[in-house]
Amino acid sequence: MSFLLGHFNYLIVVFLMMGGLWITFSSRNYIKRMIGLALFQTSVGLFYISLGKVAGGTAAIVLDKTSKAGEALNAHLSPDYVARAGVDGVVYSNPLPHVLILTAIVVGVATLAVGLAIAVRVREAYGTVEAGEIAELDRTEAGPRA
């Protein structure tokens, strides 16, 4: 039970990633594929953040342990644990995954836009964004219009 509790996040994240991947693989529509890819990417972010969580921790913005918030946070934790896991008497979650995913999200939307732009151009050249129809057009006609 406690094992399941500790690994629930990873299992769900794998499910979300595979959901995104399935959309990307199975769909014939380029826009839908990009949506699937975006979901996949967000799920990877969730995985990173899961790894960086520290139980009883708080956001990595420096907090004085004698302040009201600091005392409220430490009230639930054993002093032993705070001494082992904390920095200057406050337990923080790991900031490194946050940094990586923060930039990855913004880069993700920029690259999503590139993918969608290519889909729009494909639509203008072929009149469709369905992979099957495009393959059919390539076989029968002389290829793209423009």
Next chain:
Amino acid sequence: MSEVVTWIGSSLAVAGALAAIIGSLGVIRFPDFYTRTHAASITDTGAATLMILGLILISGWSVLALKLAIIWAFIMLTSPTAAHALTNAAYGAGERPQLGPWRLFDRDRKEAER
């Protein structure tokens, strides 16, 4: 004194949460888009007001209270406007409210599906 204020604030927050639940139930149960908008938009602003008032009481006279007041002002500005814009778009696009006694709605829908 401050404990009483905190208690009142927490109660207001619970009331806000209840209002949100009622609103969500309304959104699920009501028969057509316009009644659902009614349920959602009224309870959104109402629940937000109750909850933020409660949190302001808890946080006391601080910068947190100011931020909460700003959040409240934004919700009061954006949520009704969004609801208005949405119903306007829906009406303009041809979505019409269902009129008449509400028992008929389910039958109508079933007939339409048939």
Next chain:
Amino acid sequence: MLLAAAAAGLMTAMALGLVRALIGPTSYDRILSANSFGTKTVMFIALIGFVFGRPDFLDIAIAYALINFVATIALMKFFRYRSLQASLSRLAPAKDTGADAGGAP
């Protein structure tokens, strides 16, 4: 404790609100539900800071309230005009009418 109950209630409301976004039937219902979900998210973020004892992150809730609105407006324009570029105020395309046509009296 009461605050935790409020958070649980809000979570229930979010889950219930999600139902309408999933079952539709029209796209307007979904947008309505998404918009209402966004407002509940704002409240939840504000509340969760108090529940967990570090209410410093209200800034995030402000951003949610604003973004929620802009996304809804974009969706509304999608339905109403089938275009993201049209102006809401002018009765005719901007190019032909010149600068004075859109002005309010």
Next chain:
Amino acid sequence: MPSFATPLDANTIVDIALLAMLAVIVVAVARTRSLLTAIILTSVYSFISAVWLVVMDAADVSFTEAVVGAGVSTIIALGAILLTRSECSRIPWRETLLPLLLVTVTGGLLVYAALDLPSLGDPSAPANIYVGRLYLQHAEHDIGTPNIVTAVLSSYRGFDTLGETTVIFAAGLGVALLLGFGERALQDTPRPSMAKMAESGQHVVLRVSAKMLIPMISIYAFYVQFHGDLGPGGGFQAGVIMAVAIILHALVFGLQETMESIPPQLARGLSAFGVLLYAGVGVVNLTNGGNFLDYDHLFPRIFEEGLPDSHLVGGHHIWGQHFGILAIELGVFLTVASTMVTIFYAFAGRAPDLSPHGEG
């Protein structure tokens, strides 16, 4: 290493509930054939994951996910389906078998690997004890900013962030090269039918609200920008929020009016200037005898000693780091904001091409 069991506290319960909602949404997105529904559900997905990120202590990431996922990417995807179509074709069930097999096998392997991972929240997990802990211990002393995410983002890993900013700039350039900057399409704007426009009246409510909101959103963007050292926020978030303000203006008052006040040329110029500013700060450090993007050498030593309360003479302010972070965050802000605006111009400014294939 002491064994660790994830406690069943409020944090974990909220975590489980939110992740369950995410799973439901992914299934719904996979099942729907309407792309519009998929986009709406994806925006709800972003909202839920943003709440989840707050619960997981990632306040900065939550900020970004909310403004990017629910805001900008929804709008861009809407622009894309306006230019293509909003339905996808039905997939015959036979064709889903191979993807299903692939996904099941991959997922099975990943689950098998995930079972070996440390429990959620383990403070002595390998990911949490090496460099992340070092940053936590030294950031306030080295950099002097309370927000450690900002310190790592812009100072310790400043080179990485320069790369990310360049990628964003390049992506914006790519979109503009594919779809144009929006000027071309404005010349042959499709005319919405008069009857449709007149029916809606003038949208007074929307216009007045937008007039009140746009300045407030802009001010808020600057607050996020300059408050980023102290609380959640920074150049990435502020840039996207600023772009959202401009996009709201374009949505309500029309693209042409927005392009008159913020011309596409300005947007693309600023987008390049931001990257240049970022890299320029690095070069200034080089000329003052430091490493690239090592802000301790941003100012000549003799100048920094003269600044009030400088750490070089036993004070509290590490001025080089303060100003270095300020400058590169400004670069990030300019690049992100103007790239998002350029992307929006490109999608919104392109006239839908109405060919017999796509009836949208």
